[in-house]
Amino acid sequence: MINYQHFTLKNGLEVYVHEDHTTPMAAFNILYNVGSRDEDENKTGFAHLFEHLMFGGSKNIPSYDEPLQKVGGENNAFTSPDITNYYITLPAQNIETAFWLESDRMMSLSFDPKVLEVQRKVVIEEFKQRYLNQPYGDVWLKLRPLIYEKHPYRWATIGKEISHIEEATMDDVKHFFYKYYLPNNAILVVAGDVTVEQVKDLCKKWFEPIPAGEKYVRNLPQEAPQTAPKFLETSAKVPLNAIYKAYNMPGRFDEQFYDADLLSDILGRGKSSRLYTTLVKEKQLFNNVSGYVTASLDPGLLMIQGNLNEGVSIEEADAAIEEVVAELRDNTLSESELQKVKNQAESTLAFAEVELLNRAMNLAFAANAGNADWCNDDAEKIAKVNPQSLQAMAKRIFRKENCSTMYYRAEK
Numbered sequence: 001m002i003n004y005q006h007f008t009l010k011n012g013l014e015v016y017v018h019e020d021h022t023t024p025m026a027a028f029n030i031l032y033n034v035g036s037r038d039e040d041e042n043k044t045g046f047a048h049l050f051e052h053l054m055f056g057g058s059k060n061i062p063s064y065d066e067p068l069q070k071v072g073g074e075n076n077a078f079t080s081p082d083i084t085n086y087y088i089t090l091p092a093q094n095i096e097t098a099f100w101l102e103s104d105r106m107m108s109l110s111f112d113p114k115v116l117e118v119q120r121k122v123v124i125e126e127f128k129q130r131y132l133n134q135p136y137g138d139v140w141l142k143l144r145p146l147i148y149e150k151h152p153y154r155w156a157t158i159g160k161e162i163s164h165i166e167e168a169t170m171d172d173v174k175h176f177f178y179k180y181y182l183p184n185n186a187i188l189v190v191a192g193d194v195t196v197e198q199v200k201d202l203c204k205k206w207f208e209p210i211p212a213g214e215k216y217v218r219n220l221p222q223e224a225p226q227t228a229p230k231f232l233e234t235s236a237k238v239p240l241n242a243i244y245k246a247y248n249m250p251g252r253f254d255e256q257f258y259d260a261d262l263l264s265d266i267l268g269r270g271k272s273s274r275l276y277t278t279l280v281k282e283k284q285l286f287n288n289v290s291g292y293v294t295a296s297l298d299p300g301l302l303m304i305q306g307n308l309n310e311g312v313s314i315e316e317a318d319a320a321i322e323e324v325v326a327e328l329r330d331n332t333l334s335e336s337e338l339q340k341v342k343n344q345a346e347s348t349l350a351f352a353e354v355e356l357l358n359r360a361m362n363l364a365f366a367a368n369a370g371n372a373d374w375c376n377d378d379a380e381k382i383a384k385v386n387p388q389s390l391q392a393m394a395k396r397i398f399r400k401e402n403c404s405t406m407y408y409r410a411e412k
Contacts, residue, residue, distance in 0.1 A: 002359050002375050004189075005196045006367075008205055011212040012184025016363050016372060017199045018191035020356060026192035027360040028088040028098035030106075031368050033187070034180035035082040036159075037152040037220060037298070045159025046176050048079040049123050049168065054086065056115035058105035071097045079157050081299045081388045083368060089357055092193035096202060097264060103206035106186070109177060120165055127162050135238040136408065146232045147246050147404045150221040151298065182213035191360040223248075223299065230404040235411050240287060240307040241314050242408040245321060245399045247302045253369045254294045257392035258345070258381045260293060264302050265341040266328060267291035274324050274341075275304065285312045285320050297369055302397060314407045329394040333387045345382050 004018045028171035036047045054077065055064050067207020068075055069112045071089030081332045088098045140156045159165060188207070226248055249260040268275045279286045289306030304325075308317050352358045366375035396402075 002353070002363055004363055004372065006372065007196075007200060007203075009183065009208045010108060011208060011210055011411065012182075012215070013207055013210075014187050014367060015199065015203055016187070016189045016367060017194065017196045018189065018363060019194060019196070019357055020191060020359075022195050023356055024092055024193055025089060025356060026092040026095045026190065026194055027357040028090070028095065028102065029191075029360040029364050030086050030102055031187045031189075032084045032086075032181060033185045033216065033218075033366040033368055034084055035080050036155065036157040037081045038156075038180065038216075039152065041152065041155070041160070043164055043168070043172060044155050045123065045127075045157075045165045046160075046168070046172070048157050048159070049119065049136065049165060050173075050176060050181075051077050051084055052119040053109060053115065053173065054105055056119055057110040057112060058101075059108040059110060061101060061104050062110070063252055064101060064105070067097060071099065080296075081153055083365070085361065085364070087357060087361065090308045095158055095190070095192075095198075096206075097195060099202045099206040099368055103210065105300060106181060106183065106207070107210050109171060111174060113141075113170060116168070117171060119169065123158075123163055123165050126210055127165070128157050131156070131158055135236075135254055136242060138236070138409065139242075139244060139406070141235055143244060143246060143404070143406055146230055146406065147248075147301065148223055149150070151223040152220060153223075153296065153298065153300075159326075171254040173289050178213060180216060182216070183210050185214040185216050187364045189329060189360045189364045189367075191220070191363070192356050215376045219298045220298070226402050226404075229400045231407075232405075233407045233409065235409040238408065238410045240310070240375075241312070241410050242307045243305065243314055243321070244408065245304040245316055245318075247304075248402050248403045249293065249300055249302045249393075249397050251297050251299050253297070253366070253374055254299075255381070256359070256389070256393060258378075259293075259383050259389050260302055260397060261295075262338070262345065262382070263328065263343050263390060263394055263397065264291040265344060266337065267324065268304060269341065269344065274328065275306070275321070277316075278324050279306070279320055283320060284309060289321075314409065318405065318407075325398050329391070329398040332391050335387065338385070338387055338390065342382055342396070346379060349382075 004016045006016050050237045071094035075088045077086040145154045250257050275289045286306040293302050294300040362375045366372050
């Protein structure tokens with residue numbers, strides 16, 4: 001259970017405090033309500049670029065890392081299609097350093113042209129290394145536009161193409177910053193050996209003077225229900241043939257999310273899952289195979305993917321996956337198999353909440369999604385899943401017309 005108190009500053013910044021006096025540490029997590037889904041399709045990759053730019057110096061602080069390291073702190077950040085998240089862990093007695101650093105870069109970046117050029121090169125190099133020059137690295141660059149026709153999930157967080165980052169101007173950067181990096185477009189969570197009154201005082205000192213901007217109202221084109229199977233075949237110099245199958249499913253905070261999530265666990269979580277047992281151990285068609293969900297805020301994907309053994313045709317492997325999926329869809333699951341994956345999911349939740357930073361992040365994610373209380377609902381939602389609700393979800397998801405398939409052939 002993540003206990004918290006909440007207040008809102010005059011400029012619209014939502015603040016959540018999770019007190020935990022069993023630790024001498026504090027976690028400071030600030031989430032901006034902007035991800036790659038909020039980008040212009042002709043200027044993609046900006047949310048991720050900004051994650052890098054935010055460490056390049058702000059209005060009054062030329063070096064972000066140096067003062068934080070002096071007080072024993074660590075930091076990092078990540079960008080997703082839905083959010084951009086920045087976090088700090090440090091001794092609680094030094095918590096004001098986090099307020100000072102984060103408020104200064106929320107107020108204004110340095111907008112130094114040299115920083116833009118340095119970070120542009122870093123992001124372009126990341127694009128090349130992780131997506132273009134790595135085996136299977138371009139999978140999501142190809143899969144997303146196959147699956148999504150309207151929704152901006154159709155491009156990857158890194159961007160659609162390198163040219164969008166290459167051509168980014170300082171005016172583009174300033175426009176993005178002043179549209180999304182606003183106190184009234186952010187969620188701040190402070191957790192650990194702190195008090196609510198202490199956090200209130202520090203927020204009023206460091207964040208409340210920052211003026212609010214025009215409230216961002218998200219109005220994204222939504223994907224229509226898929227009515228026919230989609231297929232793509234590609235090839236590259238990769239070690240093995242591979243197959244990727246994407247099924248449309250509910251979003252992360254949908255009431256039925258865990259029915260789909262547990263289905264992915266039954267199919268592809270670990271070496272006792274149905275796909276691994278049948279296709280790797282017994283039939284020896286695959287070198288590896290897995291199932292997982294994207295857990296995006298808007299309707300997401302249940303993924304099945306695997307690399308084939310030498311000499312196995314992709315068509316044969318695809319048919320074998322379909323058999324395993326059909327077995328799960330057409331037959332009610334036993335209570336014992338369901339309980340096994342429930343236990344796995346519940347233990348994952350429990351272990352995650354041991355970490356102070358994870359609690360802070362989960363609180364921020366839920367609050368940004370619309371209801372902070374959702375951070376405490378996962379165990380209850382998992383418990384409610386039963387064989388009948390699971391099969392109903394399987395019948396809803398595992399239809400040929402709800403599936404996008406990509407064959408990735410290894411060039412000889």
